[in-house]
Amino acid sequence: MSKFDYLIVGAGLYGATFAHLAYKQGKKCLVIDRRSHLGGNIYCESIEGINVHKYGAHIFHTSNKQVWNFVNSIVEFNRYTNSPVANYQGKLYNLPFSxxxxxxxxxxxxxxxxxxxxxxxxxxxxxxxxxxxxxxxxxxxxxxxxxxxxxxxxxxxxxxxxxxxxxxxxxxxxxxIKRLPVRLIFDNNYFNDKYQGIPVGGYNKLIDGLLEGVETKVGVDFFDNRDYWESIADKILFTGKIDEFYDYKFGMLEYRTVSFKQEIHDCPNYQGNAVVNYTEREVPYTRVIEHKHFEMFGTAVNECPITVISKEYSTEWEPGMESYYPVNDERNNALAEQYRTLAIQEKNVIFGGRLAEYRYYDMHIIIEKLLTNRFE
Known part of the structure; x- marks a missing residue:
């Protein structure tokens, strides 16, 4: 007899939300992740009291009130408004185009x-x-x-x-580039959505709240002992790479990836904004993220005497690197469709999320999709 109703492979937002909703409906779940922490790409690392977005900036935004109420029922969100600026040859420009x-x-x-x-x-x-x-x-x-x-x-x-x-x-x-946002108003709010913010205390608070009561194991690779993991649950939610699940049967899907160079500065305020894009080709990084601005506002910024920044570099993906963005070209789209055709034939495996579906998702879309799940 199976021990769990669901084995959930991957403790990112998709896996954690699925586990939360299934647990609320009386299902017994086990969440495993090959990384040493929960949270997937929204995991935050605490450095000098600052929640550092380890895998890049994540800003939650939605116009769906049900989604907004749901995440706020787990943890209160703050009033952060995404208003990036661009630096080109030392001059600053507001984004989006307004x-x-x-x-x-x-x-x-x-x-x-x-x-x-x-x-x-x-x-x-x-x-x-x-x-x-x-x-x-x-x-x-x-x-x-x-x-x-x-x-x-x-x-x-x-x-x-x-x-x-x-x-x-x-x-x-x-x-x-199918379209570019043009706003004929003096408004620097990047998103059009009605609601946006960051969890008070960081995204780990959201993940911990979603997984409260659910059994979890980190540092565990599903593929190291696949037969065992497949035997302990009635169904599997798989959020890893779909091509890896099928042992790269048709070939390997490609991604773009990013890396980060983290710096601690002995000053309360490095750039005055959470995100500054560097748009000239000669600057090697694409943007600089100053993490404290996601959660500290006004005088609170200066009350914290140090700051942490991350310089973000976009690079070609190679096997073994973190897989961030699906490459939507003809070859990869055709290959992904072959894997999806196999996936829909699975009776006891659900494929969900960015890697398992080979589609890029904003966070609110993941929540929206899962809130309609019936967990049969």
Whole structure:
């Protein structure tokens, strides 16, 4: 007889939320993770009293009130508002593209003047394409200039994107940038969602709350003793890499990955903002994260005499590295579909999350999907 109703492979947000909801419905669950900690990529490491987002900045945002109420029922969220800025050759620009950005780039002060400048630059991009004999954008550079014009593309998109993807924008497909947000208001709030914030006390509080009452084991690799783990539960929720589950039967899926260089500075405030993007190609990192700003506001920032920053580097993924972002090109999409076809035939295995579905998910989408699960 099986000991558990569910074995949950992976203690990230998907696995922890699944375990929480199943446990609330009387299911006995065991959560295992190959890492030495719970929480997956939202895990926070406490350094000098600051919750450091070990695997990159995570900001929770949603317009779904049910989702917002659910996460706040686990832990209270603060009022953090994501308002990144971009540094290009020492000058700062507000993100997303808003009236603040247009004023910083062109000196325009009204929406009408901003629209006129945007339309002028878009027309130049169209004319250049026609002169080259093209009727549709042939690469990311042309697509971006059709959407936002040459000036903003050169300052805020080109270098940053080339660092993210490790290749020139003229070598990237146009579909990567399908649209770019343009706001004709002086508003630096990055998200349009109604609710956003960070768990008070960090994301570990959210994970601990979700897994309260659930048995967990860390430092355990499902694949080291697969037969045993498959024997102890009626069903498995698998949140790891789908190609690994099938022993790379059709080939290995690819990812983009990021790495972080962490620094502790003997000052209360390093850059005055949680996230600063570095958009010129010559700066090797894509952004600098100053973690205290996610949870400390106003005078509280200066009350903590030190600060922790992380410089984020985008690199080509190789086997053995952390797998962050699925590569949505023709080869990988076709390969992922082959694995998904196998997955839907499984009777006792559920595949869920970014790695198991080979799809990138914002956190609120994961919660939203799982709140409709019936746990049969």
């Amino acid at each position: 009236m603040n950005t247009f004023y910083q780039v062109w000196g325009v002060t009204t929406p009408a003047a901003a629209i006129a400048k945007l339309e002028e630059q878009k027309a130049e991009a169209v004319a250049k394409m026609k002169a080259d004999g093209a009727t549709e954008p042939r690469n990311l550079e042309e697509q971006a200039q059709l959407l936002i014009g040459k000036d903003i593309y050169e300052i805020l998109i080109k270098g940053y994107t080339e660092k993210q993807w490790g290749r020139k924008c003229t070598e990237l497909p146009a579909f990567i």
